Amino acid sequence: MTDPAWLTVLTTTDSEEKARTLARGVVEARLAACAQVSGPVTSVYRWQDAVETGQEWQVLFKTTALRYDELEAHLLLAHDYDTPEIIATPVVRGSSRYLAWVAAETAPPAAL
Template structure:
């Protein structure tokens, strides 16, 4: 694929719109396993395992603090439910953070690559 210099609105295309999905894990090994599960399920094109972060949050009436490892998956709006299902099936938390937001703008060839990988995976599931 030849990369051009154009950016494009990533929200074009309804279910083909590119989204980013974030979740946090309690340790690096669990993050690596979930990243691999998402990719092997072919529900996203790419997963970034980010550097650990310090999280503070309320849980069961108490203020908690934990080191967590974020995962950022790039997929399409149409695959959100499948991504959520894989995360829920492989996540150790009772109530995992699973949030998604649209990629409003991006490098056109990259967005096309994300869409292409997800579409290719959907076509080979039969």
């Protein structure tokens, strides 16, 4: 099975400023065509044998499967969490014009 052509990729962080910084860095690097910051959201999770609750901001990236590995690597380097949430969801359908824009905006440098 081949990777889906387009993905949405979600991460979270503990401040709006950090979320905006992650979003801008990824879009500037052409690893995503768009990033949406939303929040705050309340997250309840288990971490180091304790149940924690905290406010987080979500960042949703629009990208292609071709750029996923580089996007993940970028987020792992730029993120301040030990184990950041990085979850990719395939885009099953979408507007052909929008998806073409995502592909064009995330084209690897050699393809420009």
